[in-house]
């Protein structure tokens with residue numbers, strides 16, 4: 074079992090379920106939940122969309138790095154990151170060096186498209202060509218999620234609740250789950 078105060082950090086692409094599953098994991102483990110994007114919105118008082126519009130992606134990324142560093146210094150917290158967190162080298166170093174457990178929520182573009190079809194909150198998905206855009210992001214970013222994570226969970230058709238249960242079971246007894254998978 075992971076130690077009681079260990080942080081759990083979720084990485085993975087947009088629509089992988091980092092925010093939704095992260096909240097449920099925190100509930101089940103009685104840990105605090107924070108989301109890098111939500112914290113940025115709280116601090117700035119504006120939406121991620123507006124930060125992108127005013128400060129462009131570079132401005133958002135600088136804020137995101139500062140927020141990640143701050144949140145990683147907490148204890149006993151489930152931290153949901155944004156899908157682009159791994160694009161910045163400093164963030165990747167922070168994730169590799171943290172004592173927290175970094176979990177990669179894997180997903181496929183077809184599931185992302187379905188889950189995010191009504192989304193208006195994600196600046197990188199505005200406009201046409203979502204599929205192409207998600208495919209390009211996956212190509213560039215998936216190896217980086219692998220690089221920074223300790224363990225990966227594919228979501229596929231498993232519900233967000235099912236994912237949270239699977240992950241909590243793993244955290245309570247990593248060996249048992251490995252045996253079940255054999």
Ligand SMILES: Nc1ncnc2c1ncn2[C@@H]1O[C@H](COP(=O)(O)OP(=O)(O)O)[C@@H](O)[C@H]1O
Pocket residue numbers: 085086087088089090091092093094153188189228229230231232233234236
């Ligand atoms: N495993 C899952 N199965 C089905 N829908 C999911 C799953 N995980 C997340 N979702 C849905 O996809 C949408 C995006 O999830 P979210 O948690 O915001 O993803 P992320 O934070 O990784 O971008 C939400 O509507 C959420 O309910």
Ligand SMILES: O=C(O)C1=C[C@@H](OP(=O)(O)O)[C@@H](O)[C@H](O)C1
Pocket residue numbers: 085086087088091092110121154155156157158194195196197
């Ligand atoms: O993939 C990305 O670059 C982004 C993902 C978003 O978070 P989610 O992964 O929670 O959607 C959010 O941080 C921002 O829109 C940029």
Ligand SMILES: [Mg+2]
Pocket residue numbers: 091092093108110153154155
């Ligand atoms: Mg999210």
